[in-house]
Amino acid sequence: MVSDISQLGQSIEAASAGSDAGKTKAANSVGEAFEKIYEQTARNLEKADQQAVQANTGGPVDLHDVMISMEKADISLRLLVQVRNKAIDAYKEIMRMQV
Amino acid sequence: MDILGVMNIGYSALKAQTTRVNVISSNLANMETTRTPEGGPYQRKSVIFTSSSRGFAQELENSTRQQAEGVEVQRIVSQQGAGKMVYDPGHPDANAEGYVEKPDISLVEEMTDLMKAKGSYEANVTSIKAAQRMAIKALEIGR
Numbered sequence: 273m274v275s276d277i278s279q280l281g282q283s284i285e286a287a288s289a290g291s292d293a294g295k296t297k298a299a300n301s302v303g304e305a306f307e308k309i310y311e312q313t314a315r316n317l318e319k320a321d322q323q324a325v326q327a328n329t330g331g332p333v334d335l336h337d338v339m340i341s342m343e344k345a346d347i348s349l350r351l352l353v354q355v356r357n358k359a360i361d362a363y364k365e366i367m368r369m370q371v
Numbered sequence: 372m373d374i375l376g377v378m379n380i381g382y383s384a385l386k387a388q389t390t391r392v393n394v395i396s397s398n399l400a401n402m403e404t405t406r407t408p409e410g411g412p413y414q415r416k417s418v419i420f421t422s423s424s425r426g427f428a429q430e431l432e433n434s435t436r437q438q439a440e441g442v443e444v445q446r447i448v449s450q451q452g453a454g455k456m457v458y459d460p461g462h463p464d465a466n467a468e469g470y471v472e473k474p475d476i477s478l479v480e481e482m483t484d485l486m487k488a489k490g491s492y493e494a495n496v497t498s499i500k501a502a503q504r505m506a507i508k509a510l511e512i513g514r
Contacts, residue, residue, distance in 0.1 A: 334385075334386070334389060336382065336385040336386070336389070336496075337382075340378055340381075340382050340385075340499065343378065343499070343503050344375060344378065347374075347375075347503065347506045347507070347510075350506075350507065350510050351510060354510050354513045354514075357513070358513060
């Protein structure tokens, strides 16, 4: 029984040590992923914006070019908002945790 | 992303159909044209479509999604052959017998083609809208 408990303690220690090592990496990867999604969304929005201006100033773009880039930008923006909501929900959940 | 893939395929079709409508309106505009830079009357033009496969990456992607391919205009061909001869001796391009060679373009045919192009364009807009609605529905999972 006692040995069982001590083993449990060891495994908890090991787990926390492991998570310490992994923590910075995990935090980075979540941040990086978010950053990537954000960058892609910003790029999509920028492209849609440029095409809308070009279409209005008689540039070499068709209406469907503009509409499709705007649609893509819209979807990626919605995705970004959802990812952000999830991340904030998770953060709040963790902050509410009783220690 | 696959839903954006649907959009890309639909987009390629929209582009192709726009080119087709361009060619049809060119045919309609030049129904009576007897002079062209190449000489002779205007020749009726039509578009040739081909399924698009751009490079290896595209091919690889296609093979993983059941060979879904977009479309693109391969080329625009001019119909060869003589136009229809219309008797009009006063016309500057009339030949010795008083006949003028005019493009062999049928108004009915061009209008039917135009309706088909329009229908196809609308169908592809519908598929793009379906893809968009699917994407938005998928995002609702998280709500």
